[in-house]
Amino acid sequence: MESVNPAELAEYLDSVRITGQVATPRQDNLKHMRLFLEGNENLEFGVELTRRWTYDDVFDLMHERVGTSPDRSHTEGQDTIDAGTCVAALDRFADRLGASVRRNDRILFATGHPAGLLPVHAAFARAAAAAGATVVEVAEGRRFGAGDIRQVFGVLVWHQHGGLMHTHLPEPMRLSIDTLAREGIGMPDLVVADHGWAGHAASSGLPTIGFADCNDPGLFVSEAQGQLEVAVPLDDNVCPGLYDPLIAYVLERAGLPPA
Template structure:
């Protein structure tokens, strides 16, 4: 599958194009991000002053949301071309990690959507000689714990894997690695607060971000997160399969 075929596919299943997240949510999240909402900060500290208009324009140019300031509700979009271009950079960073046999930590705050993406990448990079950072005993967190399943770290609570924006799981994980005298990962592959916090702590990080997640695009713009891939981060998991194959092929892992 070439880049145009992938872009067409992503639009067809609404990973990009006319995505499920409505315009009013995107607009509201920009306002809340500017107001300092913790659940949208993802652990990212500002390196400059960001205004609503700044973030609005950033989301248009990096995710492909509508450029119309008067469009406040209804359908919004993610650009397939921007997504595929980011996936190319994402895959190239994976390839560099494999070439250098780097250690990689995989984590997701979207276990019902992106978990299989991270699992596939973790398995392929491990098979190619990378060391996958492990936390075998888990870490207590917020009436639950951080668990590693299929080489991917996630937050578990009351028998369920939890959706989370919080940077705290990544903070705790990095602290536990230090206690265990395990070196910090050379690369983090993640999303939400897992990715934002790792980048904030100066670790090479790449990840996925929806059009209502301005924090990670701000992190990328500030030179922290290396790649923010714009896409709907919670479609039916099987729909990501062609994207996984594309990334693995681009990275020389398939």
């Protein structure tokens, strides 16, 4: 795939609605801000608050770090993710990933959105391993609820009833960290993840970078608190092939082999 410059990537991301006028409606974004602050189990993502956050605080943060509308009277309809903000975060993501790989670090990859982001994480895991990093393996089959933890193409996922499940919960990452500790395996030097996998890892003190949608305020709060190192704003559940230029851009900037 040909090299993509930042402006071209931003234009592309808008064209396929990874950024720009994304699928998540405005009312969903606003609702999730409130539910996050209420500690909703599907939206707190394992993020430990280090100060008091108000609704207005989170509202302003989401505009700043995601590009959602700053208009408080806009309560329904279309909302947005800013492509330039996304690309700037991808630059920081790539720089951090590349630095970790050059040190031959141990890197753990995980996703709560396997239908969209599994191929993204898998491409990064494959490239990192090819360049000399170690992709952390976690013993599979540890039970959580009605499912268990699996590792697919180097990426931790939650499996249930024969399918890879969408989950926002932090428990799969908590269970994975506990498994590594119980088996005497060192903690990862870097976690690359999303949703509760990322939120819990960052709150546990593990260096973590990841992805978050405009209705996932928890990870942007975690980043603002200095826990999560990078939160990349994007639509996290478009058709997987649409992320290919994003993958190529990150790998090139990180100095990693193409997927």
